[in-house]
Amino acid sequence: xxxxxxxxxxxxxxxxxxxxxxxxxxxxxxxxxxxxxxxxxxxxxxxxxxxxxxxxxxxxxxxxxxxxxxxxxxxxxxxxxxxxxxxxxxxxxxxxxxxxxxxxxxxxxxxxxxxxxxxxxxxxxxxxxxxxxxxxxxxxxxxxxxxxxxxxxxxxxxxxxxxxxxxxxxxxxxxxxx
Amino acid sequence: xxxxxxxxxxxxxxxxxxxxxxxxxxxxxxxxxxxxxxxxxxxxxxxxxxxxxxxxxxxxxxxxxxxxxxxxxxxxxxxxxxxxxxxxxxxxxxxxxxxxxxxxxxxxxxxxxxxxxxxxxxxxxxxxxxxxxxxxxxxxxxxxxxxxxxxxxxxxxxxxxxxxx
Numbered sequence: 001x002x003x004x005x006x007x008x009x010x011x012x013x014x015x016x017x018x019x020x021x022x023x024x025x026x027x028x029x030x031x032x033x034x035x036x037x038x039x040x041x042x043x044x045x046x047x048x049x050x051x052x053x054x055x056x057x058x059x060x061x062x063x064x065x066x067x068x069x070x071x072x073x074x075x076x077x078x079x080x081x082x083x084x085x086x087x088x089x090x091x092x093x094x095x096x097x098x099x100x101x102x103x104x105x106x107x108x109x110x111x112x113x114x115x116x117x118x119x120x121x122x123x124x125x126x127x128x129x130x131x132x133x134x135x136x137x138x139x140x141x142x143x144x145x146x147x148x149x150x151x152x153x154x155x156x157x158x159x160x161x162x163x164x165x166x167x168x169x170x171x172x173x174x175x176x177x178x
Numbered sequence: 179x180x181x182x183x184x185x186x187x188x189x190x191x192x193x194x195x196x197x198x199x200x201x202x203x204x205x206x207x208x209x210x211x212x213x214x215x216x217x218x219x220x221x222x223x224x225x226x227x228x229x230x231x232x233x234x235x236x237x238x239x240x241x242x243x244x245x246x247x248x249x250x251x252x253x254x255x256x257x258x259x260x261x262x263x264x265x266x267x268x269x270x271x272x273x274x275x276x277x278x279x280x281x282x283x284x285x286x287x288x289x290x291x292x293x294x295x296x297x298x299x300x301x302x303x304x305x306x307x308x309x310x311x312x313x314x315x316x317x318x319x320x321x322x323x324x325x326x327x328x329x330x331x332x333x334x335x336x337x338x339x340x341x342x343x
């Protein structure tokens with residue numbers, strides 16, 4: 001069966017998940033990978049949903065807008081092509097960054113990782129503390145190809161940390177299967 | 179006998195196990211099956227009875243050669259194990275043969291004193307630390323019907339398993 005990507009965003013309030021997933025269920029959808037979280041007071045939903053062949057993305061979006069529009073959500077449904085089963089194989093690493101906020105932190109870290117062919121697989125950031133002097137925390141998971149030089153990447157991230165005046169740590173992130 | 183390792187959503191994995199009590203033929207057979215299954219599964223460092231479909235409080239562990247191991251008691255089989263003392267929680271990432279595709283960050287004690295019956299029917303005490311302590315706690319959880327998914331430190335600390343080892 002085909003898959004669609006559903007995104008919904010709106011000011012957080014009780015009942016958003018129940019309402020959106022209720023519409024999807026009534027239209028024969030089956031939730032697969034999803035991420036839903038509160039971002040700065042807005043509730044953001046990203047869902048990969050398996051839908052019946054008869055259920056088009058446009059019709060599903062119209063149904064969502066009709067049925068949950070009252071919650072003030074911005075909703076979009078798009079068809080997605082079947083993803084390849086696995087991305088490029090690499091070693092899992094994690095990056096943690098924290099320090100005073102400033103524009104460009106995420107981009108400069110991401111660009112450095114891209115330069116090393118690292119694939120970011122998960123990333124979240126949080127503004128911490130009140131006022132203009134607030135701190136910024138970035139946590140990300142990446143997959144580093146076998147050909148990449150992790151020592152060099154760590155050195156370059158340390159240099160970047162000095163330029164930005166923040167702390168950046170790179171560490172192996174491998175799991176033990178017990 | 180090598181047994182298939184059960185995976186989610188098999189309900190045996192979510193069921194607290196019965197105590198063994200006296201070591202009878204059934205208990206010893208389960209222990210042998212656990213060892214055969216652990217030895218057959220590449221890189222397996224432990225198997226608990228519910229993972230092979232038996233709701234009995236027994237597991238085996240062997241962390242020989244693991245790079246994160248400090249204490250290493252070789253192949254250990256424990257019936258009716260209990261934690262006598264534990265200290266020093268530390269977060270580490272775990273996967274499980276019964277939970278394909280996912281890993282998660284789990285806090286475990288780094289130092290552990292566990293007591294149980296061995297294959298010889300005698301009471302054995304094990305003082306374990308580091309990775310061997312993590313393995314013991316992972317298997318102990320199986321006996322209580324718990325998976326690492328029940329222990330993850332936060333709901334956003336569960337991950338797709340990307341490297342099989």
